[in-house]
Amino acid sequence: MIPASFEYLRAKTIPEAIAMLQQHGDDAKILSGGQSLIPMMKLRIARPGWLIDINSVSGLDYIKEDGEFLKIGGLVREAEIDASELIRSKYPIMHDTASVIADPQVRNLATMGGNLAHGDPANDHPATMMALGARVVATGPKGERIIPIEEFFLSIFSTALGQDEILTEIRIPVPPARSGGAYLKLERKVGDFATVAVAAQVSLDAQGVCQRAGIGLTNVGPTPVKARKAENFLRGKKLDEGNIKQAAQLASDESAPSADLRGPLEYKKGLVKELTKRALYLALERAGK
Amino acid sequence: MAKKQIVHLKVNGREREALAEPRLLLVHFIRDVLGLTGTHVGCDTSNCGACTVILDGKTLKSCTMFAVQAHGRELLTVEGLIKDGQWHPLQEGFKQEHGLQCGFCTPGMLMSTYALLQRNPEPTEEEIRWGISGNLCRCTGYQNIVKAVQYAAAKMGQAKEQPVEEGVAK
Numbered sequence: 001m002i003p004a005s006f007e008y009l010r011a012k013t014i015p016e017a018i019a020m021l022q023q024h025g026d027d028a029k030i031l032s033g034g035q036s037l038i039p040m041m042k043l044r045i046a047r048p049g050w051l052i053d054i055n056s057v058s059g060l061d062y063i064k065e066d067g068e069f070l071k072i073g074g075l076v077r078e079a080e081i082d083a084s085e086l087i088r089s090k091y092p093i094m095h096d097t098a099s100v101i102a103d104p105q106v107r108n109l110a111t112m113g114g115n116l117a118h119g120d121p122a123n124d125h126p127a128t129m130m131a132l133g134a135r136v137v138a139t140g141p142k143g144e145r146i147i148p149i150e151e152f153f154l155s156i157f158s159t160a161l162g163q164d165e166i167l168t169e170i171r172i173p174v175p176p177a178r179s180g181g182a183y184l185k186l187e188r189k190v191g192d193f194a195t196v197a198v199a200a201q202v203s204l205d206a207q208g209v210c211q212r213a214g215i216g217l218t219n220v221g222p223t224p225v226k227a228r229k230a231e232n233f234l235r236g237k238k239l240d241e242g243n244i245k246q247a248a249q250l251a252s253d254e255s256a257p258s259a260d261l262r263g264p265l266e267y268k269k270g271l272v273k274e275l276t277k278r279a280l281y282l283a284l285e286r287a288g289k
Numbered sequence: 290m291a292k293k294q295i296v297h298l299k300v301n302g303r304e305r306e307a308l309a310e311p312r313l314l315l316v317h318f319i320r321d322v323l324g325l326t327g328t329h330v331g332c333d334t335s336n337c338g339a340c341t342v343i344l345d346g347k348t349l350k351s352c353t354m355f356a357v358q359a360h361g362r363e364l365l366t367v368e369g370l371i372k373d374g375q376w377h378p379l380q381e382g383f384k385q386e387h388g389l390q391c392g393f394c395t396p397g398m399l400m401s402t403y404a405l406l407q408r409n410p411e412p413t414e415e416e417i418r419w420g421i422s423g424n425l426c427r428c429t430g431y432q433n434i435v436k437a438v439q440y441a442a443a444k445m446g447q448a449k450e451q452p453v454e455e456g457v458a459k
Contacts, residue, residue, distance in 0.1 A: 001333055005291045008311035008357050031358075038353045039335055042314075051311065053358060079347075103423025104401065105338060108347040109354070190422040191336065 003041035010053045014139055014166060017054050021164045022141060024050040030166055031055070032075060033110035035102065036118045060168060063087065070172040078107035078115070091172070092286055093181030093201055097128045100183070103191040116152070117167040119159040119223075122193040126153060126224035128183050129170070130216030131199035137169035138162070146171070153223040176211075179203040180286030182279045185218070186271060188262065194218045195262040196271040198251070200279035202239065204287050210234045213247070215279075220255035220272060227251035230276065239284045248276040296360045300325070301369030309356040316340040318356035319366060327367035327396050331425070338424030341397035342366050348404045350423070367396035370403065378441040378448075379403055388437030390428035397424050402438045410449075411442055 011017035021028050029048035031037060032055065040046040054060075060073035063084050070091060072081075081087055081098035088095045101107060101115070101124050115125040116136060129149045136147050138161050145165075152160050161167060175181075181201030185194045197218035203211045213234035215227040230250040237243045257268035293308040300323060307322045319328050319342065331339030333352050340351040343365040370377040379399055382388060389395045398421060405412060405420035412420060417438045418431070426434060 002314075003312045005310070005312055007291050008294060008355065010360075034355075034358075035335065035353060038355070041312075042333070051355075055358065102335075103338070104420060105341055105348045105350045105423040106335065106353070109349050 001042035003038070004044055004047040006041075006048055007050050008053065009050060010056055012056055014054070014057055014060075014168060017052050017057065017166060018139065018141055018164055020050070020052045021166070024052075026163060028052055030117075032114045032117075033077065034114075035106045035110040036114065036120065036123075054166070065174060068174055070174060072112055072170040072172070074111065074113035074166065074168040074170075076112050078102070078110045078112060079104070081112055082107060090175075091132075091181075093128055093131065093183050093199060093283070094172075096183035097124050097199065100124065100185045100187065100197075106191070112170060113167045116149075116170065117159060117161060119153055119155075119157045121153070121156060121221055121223050121225075122219040123224075124183070124185065124194065124197060124218055127197060127216030127218040128181075128199040129172070130224055130226040131181060131183075131201040131214035132172050132175075133212075133214055134170055134172045136167050137171065138165040139168040140165035144168070150226050156222045175201070176203050178205070178287050180283045180288070181214075182282035182286065184275045184279045184282070186275065193262075196220055196255075196257070196268050196275060198272060198275040198279045200276065200283045202234070202280070202283045202287055204239075204284075208238055210237055210239055215247070215251055215276060217251065217255050217272060217276075220257040220268060222256075225255055227254045227276070229254055234280075239280060244277055244280045244284075247280065248273045251276040294357050294360075296356050298359050298361065299363040301364070301366060311355060311357050313356045314352055315342070315354045315356045315359055316351035318359075319351060319364075322356075325366050325368050329393055329396055331393065331397070336425065337394070338397040338401065338421075339394050341400040341424065343400055343404055346404070346407070348401050348423075365400070365403075367399055370399060377403070378444040379406070379437065381444070382437035382440035383434070386433050386436040386440050388429065388434045389426075394424055394426045394428075398426065398434055402434075402441070406438070406442055406445060410446060412438070414439075 027049035031053045060075035062073045078098045134149045183199045185197035199216040201214040213231045217225040230247040252273035255272045259265045296309045297306040329339040331337035335353040342351045
């Protein structure tokens, strides 16, 4: 499959890339990992006239804790998230997520920033970022602006990023002590999009009462779903069997999957319920009960 | 048609340079422009891994990258595995352990497992299976591919240990 013809530009800095975006308007597209964009171009679902490659931009490949946030540069690859000791030990939900995205070759190129900026509700990081209460940094001609993740996804393949903005950083609040999270994905085979996946992150107080719960759902609606009712229900409660079951039901009610080759609607709703339950149990275990 | 751009890169240790239209995929550049047909086009949809090559030490699917993106970088294809006329232990392993039948997936399998052994010289069976999870084989059922990688890992491990043992013996 051969993509439609386009002009290729290599940006050395973010300001240079933004200037290129401004110059070429809607006909331009940013190329980072390219693992979603290039397949879409080959199918000619996407046919940008100008491709602005930002892979030569340096200084966007960091994973670091800085004050209240874990900061991830816009060009960090999935393989780097997968291999990060900091993430494995302190943000296991993110390790769960990166390790089930596509396959090793794709993870070597695909970026976490691109996974979010692509705006595909079937992508895996959005749900996890919802669960963690992340925000993204959008850099444009006027500088940076911070967008909370729950305001980022507008509709399928559409985000709050302006035409002349680039996602340059992801900020995840450093979780308090006694926090834990998990991402559970059911996929037909390695590399497939989720039939359903659930991200759950909880923070407990000394008595084991839930202070904060974040629940995000993958591929069960036109945008990634934040299961607010389930989150609110759990706050201030012990994560016992009854409450977890009830939260799982609420999350299932909040999901809006459509039937497709991966399964009928009832099956997917049932999966949301079951995976939410399992993700909460694992999150609880990782938080240290 | 968009203007062609110069792509200069190191391929299997040799400097190569050619012109490429931006939309030319890396796999077609490798096969049709560089003339290295060991790298295969399988599914052409980023699923099967037959087109796997190594760029700057990392595996990628060359059907899902443009040739212009490889400019200034270092590429290793299956043709680069032979050293001084000697097969790489992985190639030997695939032969010894019957790690292939039709052979179509083999170049990609070799590149994925080469990268795996570079970063993890003693992989467990599970790690080998994870390592080839981006490569499809419709013939072998993977069992003999796993054995082939184990064969290579053992052989490469021995080769590394030998000089040390000799030193001790003396």
